[in-house]
Structures are given as C-alpha cells and as structure tokens.
Amino acid sequence: MQTTEWSVAPVSVPGDSRVAGMYNTPYLADAYAIRLPDDAIPDPEVLARFMFAHQPSWVAGLLSVRDALVAGFGIKTARELRTSPKPAGDERVNIFRIYERRPHEIILGEDDKHLDFRVSVMREMRALSTGPRPYLIVSTVVHCHNRLGRTYITLIAPFHRLVVESGLRRAARLGWPTVAKA
Template identity: 60%
Template sequence: MTAADLSVLSVTLPAESGVARLYDAPDLADAFAVRLPDNAIDDPELLARFLFAHQAGWVMHLLKLRDALVARFGLKTSAQLRKEAATGSRERVDIFRIYTRSAREIILGEDDSHLDFRLSVLQQTRDIGNGRARYLVLSTVVHCHNGLGRFYILAIAPFHRAVVRSALRHAARVGWPTT
C-alpha cells in the first residue's frame, strides 16, 4: 500500500450523487474521497458497513462525548439510534438509516427535530495521470430546521470533517475488503 492509497482528498460534491440536489441550500455540504484498490469489492453497502466497522478508537470516545452533550437538549444519541435499529423495521448501516441504494451508491442518514442529514457512500471512477482509478467518495449534506440545528452544525463541523477523513484513512490502512 502506498501513501497515495491512504491520501484523503477534499472534493466537490459529486453531481451524480443522490445527495447533490437533495436540499436547495444545505447548511453543510462536503465530500471526501479515497482511492480504492483495483481488487476492492464494489458493493457500496458493504463498503459502508466496512467503513463504519473500522473506525479509529478516538472516534468512539468523541461519539460518547457528543451523546452526553446532546442528550441534555433532547437530541437523538447513538444509543437511541442503535436501539431503533435493533427494534425497528428499517434497515440500517451502523446507526444510520438506509434511504436509497443503487449499484454505485448508498444513501444513509437520519432526521431529527433540529436537522436532517444524508450521507452518501459513492463509488466513482476518476481520471488519473496514467489511466483511471476507482474512488470511494463520502459526501454529507445537512438541512437545519432551527437555531439549535444551525448551532449544532457550526459546533460539530470541524469534528465531522476530522472523523470522515479519519474513517476513510483508517479503512484504507486496515485494507478494503476484496473480491
């Protein structure tokens, strides 16, 4: 594995993603990409499950801190979302509800009183200097409903970006599942 294979790029929201036109004026919209090895599986749901199953340890500590803080404001915690996943009829990837899936993309997310968000896990083929390569692009869009949502996004945006970059880098370091 080369250093280039671990490099996480900040990219524009892919036009072909189902989240690109979801909200007229999203309160947060970002996308990050990492190169996939040629022999990596091509199922976006399996890639998403792998990605969330291989988080760095500090991410779980950060999530616990987030849960302790947001519970005071009546917002959903990861424990509540996991409970919904265990008892609900909706399919989930980790704590996120599955909204749509296709051969190249799965869209996950959650709705709450303060905001709605969607997360796209999209496989994309990109031109590189000597040919083409597959990339996994993680895109997030958020629509806030009120001041609490806008404050929340403002407060967590730097952490969100660090977590997304870390998740992609960590999964690449562990080694993507292969065909």
C-alpha cells in the same frame, strides 16, 4: 502500507450523487475522496459497512462526549439510534438509516426535529494518466430546521470532518474488502 496514493482529499459533492441537490440550501455540504485498490469490491454498501465498522477508537470516545452533551437538547444520541425500536424495513449501516441503494451509491442518514442529514458513500471511476481508477467518495449534506440544528452543526462540523477523513484513512490502512476476499 498506506502511500500518498491513498490519501484523503476534500472534493466537491459529486453532481451525480443523490445528495447533491437533496436540500435547496444545505447548512453543511462536504465530500472526501480516497483512491480504492483496483480489486476493491464495487458494492458501496459493503465499503460503507467496512468503513463504519472500523472507525478509529477515539471516535467512540468522541461520540460518547457528544451524546452526553446533546441528550438534554432532544437530539438523538447514538445509543438511542442503536437501541430504539425499528419500524419494519428499517435497515441500518452502523447507526445510520439506509434511505436508498444504487449500484454505485448508498444513501444513509437520519431525520430529527432539529436537522436532517444524508451521507452518500459512492464508488466512482476517475480518469487518471494510468487509466480509470476506483475512488470512494463520502459526501455529507445537512438541512437544519432551527437555530439549535444550526448551532449543533456549527459546533460539530470540525469533528465531523476529522471523523470522515480518519475513517477513510483507517479503512485504507486496514485494507478495503476486495473481490478476492468477498
């Protein structure tokens, strides 16, 4: 059962995240943190795969609406990302391309002619009064190339925030993968 200890909180993009300084002037930069169980698996890729595989059902509906609206504007749809031929070495977590793996962070994202974005899924230890505790921080940064990219991000930003927060809460409710379960 979820308690307030598992609530999602907006935070600053961590300074030691690879996405922190990725774009000189990101059009969007946000981050959300959630406390992990002490026995949660430390691998950020496993945590990212779990979170994206267990999105709330309404997210798929929202993504379908998004895809229908943007398809005519040359913005990649989720279907295109899932079904398009992948170059050798192109690994993905859900629809997101893996750009980098670090022991405590995985960088995901996509480049398009209108915008580029990166998502960091990072596990970090935070000092609490009860001692160091694990947290998962999901950070997103977006660089827009043109007016269409800026308009798109402006329109989807509120939904993006809901999706990230809901995805983290749902994963916590379901129970993050633990070392014992791995």
